[in-house]
Amino acid sequence: MSLNHLYSILVFFCGWFAYSQIDSTEVNFVKFKGDEAFKSSIELKEVYVFAPLKFKDSKAIYSYLLLKRRTLKVYPYAKLAADKLKELNDSIVDIKKKRHQKRYLREMQHYIEGEFSEELKKLTRSEGQILIKLVHRQTGSSTYDLVKELRSGWRAFWYATTAKMFNLNMKAEFHPDHIHEDYLIEDILQRAFMDDILEFQQSALNYDFAKLHNKWSDPKNSRNKL
16 A cells, blocks of 8 residues: 555545534433433523622611611511412412311411511511512512402411501512612622522512613612612
8 A cells, every 4th residue: 555545544534533523413411410301401590790889988888788687687588478378379279168278278377477476576667668578579469468368367477467566568569670779679689699698589570680780870860879
């Protein structure tokens, strides 16, 4: 075999190997604990990159830290409200008889009162008002509407605790797109979710946090910014 012939064969196989590598349709699949099937890609959690907070003076710093402390304290109760409301709605659908529904409602009411009434009584008025807003964030309904509908014993849950003690605005709603303090609360929550300080739960309301950030970063949209 001549040297030129051997060279031609080597060039052919090298070219074929390179082509086969480029044209390969081999796909790697992964399966994590809890998955039902293999996946060709890994789903990553949405990540926000937060800009450093800026404060105009020490008073603003204190106000923000106070709001943060209150928000982190009451958020778990708002999440619980959403969890129990979903549990209630899912269960009521399967309970056909009215008397069985009423009994289930009483059991839910007694559970809530027994587990959380004493803790809620310790909330300050400011903490209670933030909690009411966060209940709206998590459920999509105001505390007033939840109480009015009596779907899960919310009347006893609220009037026996914070609302009765402090005469709070039960109709208060969460509007981070219109109210700057509500945006700050949302910012506090998002930072806490990213740092695994709070357990994430999707808001029942429709808004885009990134767009909220852009809006409130514009000085003309807030006269009382930090």
